[in-house]
Amino acid sequence: MSARRLPDGGRIDRAEALRFTWDGAELTGHPGDTLASALLAGGVQLIGRSFKYHRPRGVMSAGVEESGALVTVAGAGDGARRDPNVKATVQELYAGLAAAGQNAWPNVRFDLGAAANRLSRFLPAGFYYKTFMGPRIKGGTTVWMLCEKFIRRAAGMGAASRLPDPDQYEHAHAFCDVLVVGGGPAGLAAAATAARAGLDVLLVEQDFQLGGDLLNQPLADAGELLAEMLDDARSAGVRAMTRTTAFGLYDGCVAGLIERVTDHLADPAPFLPRQRFWTVRARRIIVAAGALERHFAFGNNDRPGVMGAAAARAYLNRYAVLPGERIVVATNNDSAYPVAGELAAAGAAVEVLDARPADRVRQLAQQAGARGITVRPHCAPLRAVGARRVKALEVAMEEGGRWRHGGRQACDAVLVSGGWSPAIHLISHLGGKPRWNRRLACFTADANGESLLTAGAAAAIWDTGACRVSGQAAGAAAARALGKDAPGIAMPAPGGWRSPIRPLYEVRVPGAHLKSMVDPLNDVTADDVRLAHREGFTSVEHLKRYTTLGMSADGGKMGNVIGLALMAEALGRASDGDGGDGADPDIAAVGATTFRPPYTPVALGALRGRSVGGHFRPLRRTPMHQWNLERGAVMTIAGLWERPWYYPRHGETLDQAYIREAATVRESVGLCDVTSLGKIAVQGPDAAAFLDRIYTNRFAHLPVGKARYGIMLRDDGLVLDDGTTWRLSETDYFMTTTTAHAATVMAWLEELLQVRWPALRVHVASVSDQWAGCAVAGPKSHRVLSACADSPEALTDHALPFMGVGRMSLGGGIPCRIARISFSGELAYEVYAPSDYATAMMDALWAAAEAAGGCLYGLEALGALRIEKGHVTGAELDGRVTLDDAGLGRMAAKGKAFIGSTLRARPELQREDRPKLVGIRPKDRAARFNAGAILCRPGQLSGLGEGWVTAVTHSPALGHWIGIGFIRGGEAAWRGQSAVAADPVRAAPVEVDIISPHMFDPDGARMRG
């Protein structure tokens, strides 16, 4: 026999049937079922194959600690929606759910990979380290390496889809006075108490129903209490979130939650996120996360049919699934007895093996006997028998402090309760150290008692009534701490069993070869722990990494304590027993690994939220964006900006288009969207003094109505940024920065004013978004502007000389700022209009420019023009460059201090052989070379070379490829010598001349008009 659904009872909705498939076979469950309960009800016991040995696995728990029933849930469609390693024990059932076994071929029932189990003695802990990371032995290891990929493929868990995740995820923020983690009796009581005191309480529960352990108790016993507690919390105004896991706690009372929004829905609305990542900021947090039942290590303790006793209680009472007809319950504590009684009442034949001596279990045994249950003290399971599911159990009996064979017992289910581990993970996240409580045989952790409180089984309180009181105590304490009236309620003491637990972690007898799982998820056996000890990996941290104990999807919830106990035993660290129980491994002396977030796995999609695809980062568009697109612009990403790259005509390629555009600018006129330049309003009586301090050159005496090119250094004397600053009035400047450094410069100026020079009466404000900019460049630029200016006389040489600044209106009233400045080396202007008028400005300018035979030009042509002129940008000003390196040493004013003026004089920055800005052209003018190439001496194409190429272009003006870059000593050091542009990955080396960076119109006659 296997598990079966009982004819009545449970918290499922029998009125509705949910059809689902398991490995292609159709089964039926009910609302309120998990996938695990529905599979058990459908008679499916073999659900998974283990990670390494492909051992058959069934349902081992009823919660997030599940190590056996890991499945892959597939969505409809092309396979993109495939979720591996889903714990069937927490997957809510829905109509149409399609689940399948994983890590098995052809299926979990008949898995060829199971051969690995027969080879398990050759696959011990550390197998990979020993096999694949040893010294290379000629020939032999190479063959081994070929085997590695096959061996690796044989091991593992479910496979993720390789298609993009089709689901959407989102982030959300919440605030509350008290966050209560856990919706069991303690959590519900804590939440209601705090809410009644007038606090805003948020209660989160990972399950799809509130109630915690009350859901697992018989409806007749706990139903009324649960209904009352739910009603109390609701009427107190508690905000409750189910299907939500608090996966991590962080400093400042911040919690991370994952809400599963649609994972339980058959047909979710397309606009709903699959999961929601919450950041909750609370003033107090109460951890009432319950406790996890442990097993103990015995032979084949991972066979389908072996599960936790409390899990069996959940299946029986919550899901109305009887896990077997002939059941052995193995325990070392009191908590298994109610389960045994309820199973017997449901019709199963139940026998209890209690590891404790007869005198400690006498009363429990009498009560059990009244229900027809046999209790065998001094007994424990030794080995489960059965190939794919449990058919019998070999029993161990203790005599004189030693275990020996105690016969064989036919059964179809073995339920194990090896003690309880409070879920202290969240407390540990905030630094609460796990402390071993020997009396209760579990780790507890001290909440800090201020912002963090704990209640219920998470505080090792085992009794339901006491859990409720502890919740009330914690809720009241939080309320008082936050200034509310609340009664002082004494916190119940940990514990609550009538007969103390007997610490027991492994059962074995001399001479028996047992495969006893410590951490079934990772196939870590008791022998593996002992092997790690023999090989010297005795620290818990080493033990974990050597054996993988406690890693992966369950994070050690099932096996960690057992592993620690076995290590303590191996190390010979035992504390005194308490009454003839034999040696009690001193786990406290071994210590524990640190719990870190997340408590349960979090999908990467939930971490990224909506920052994916085109919204991976915010996109910045200029006010002319649509206008540019409508005129054929091909866009490119420049930082966060989307900018016109080139404007192809009649199927032009990029090269054809930019060369035409650059040539048109030199011959006629071009318009370029330069909105992305940073723009900063610098205002105040001390603005001139401020600019004098941040720029290397002088600004104090810049006349109103003029602009000046300036360079800023960092404190260390290296170049930060460059740009022009316009003086609009005595106290009002308009600064432009490079696109790349706009935000950096803004933050830098704010920092200087707020931290270094707070006495300066200067305000800076970013006006980058206020103004849309267009460069009008070329010999006909004046004509174009005059054609669309409302008052052309504002553009005369007298009114607007080179580097002059003015206000004008264009196209019938568009108010603009204009400066006669040039980046292209031509007669040129920069015109700025308020952003909402950008398209009107462009319409006016383009009408005139098009009539003059002009063009629109993009970033590529802009680059070509500036490279011809040797003008630097972010590609050159990369944080390693001094003024002198960039050939701008003359920009450093003498006789004034400015940021960087002292440290730029360091000998290292003044060395003659520093890399300096140069122009580069191929000796063979027909050759081309790439940006990023390394400049080397001929015949010495190795190492770091002598310099590097920062930018290249085909120069329409010169008729061949040119570049700029840096080379040791600069142009003077290379006069008469050639260099080689080495680009070994992409192209053949090209012999080049090192020349002045000012390759076109070096004296600037064209620019001055």
Added chain:
Amino acid sequence: MAELTRISALHGHADARRLGAGAGAPGVILGEIGGLRLRQIAAWPDCIDAVGAMAAAAAGVDAAPGPGRAVESMAADSAAPACALLRVEPLKWWLLGRPAGPLNIDAEQGAVVDLSHSRAHIRIRGPRAAEYLNRHLPLDLREASFTEGAVASSVLHHVGVTLWRSGRNYELFIPRGYALSVWEVLLQTAAQFDAEVIPPAAEGGGE
């Protein structure tokens, strides 16, 4: 001269529509408010009171608001707000709308800069507006915390934004260059709230 037409950052992207299931009353109503008039007023530390008083006079309110607060004046002929003054930084206010009086702040007292074209203005209201905004904003928008007249700077999809609660409306100001990107993300989230996008309104419209 005819008044120039302003083309906002969301032009062509903020048309009226229903999002989500589209049944019943919308949980969130959002729409663009065009024609932003925004001047930033900054004071030197020793002139904060004097500049605040001048800003308040220009806005037509009794006194300038303190940090994190805003005050509004009503137009004489309408119940709609005419002007609002928001304290956006310790030394700075935003003057929104058409000033009731002149704003003549001397350079010795402070500085004024026009930012009317620097932001997109989105108005969000509806019974679930705060919940919706908290899908993006790490601000405590609970009724008792973010009361009417509250102002905060925050971050939305990595972009620095300003949020002001005016009555039942949340007024969101997004730097213009990022506005469309942020708007697209806002719409993605809005569907689950059965949101209604209302047509772009001129300054001061809406509730």
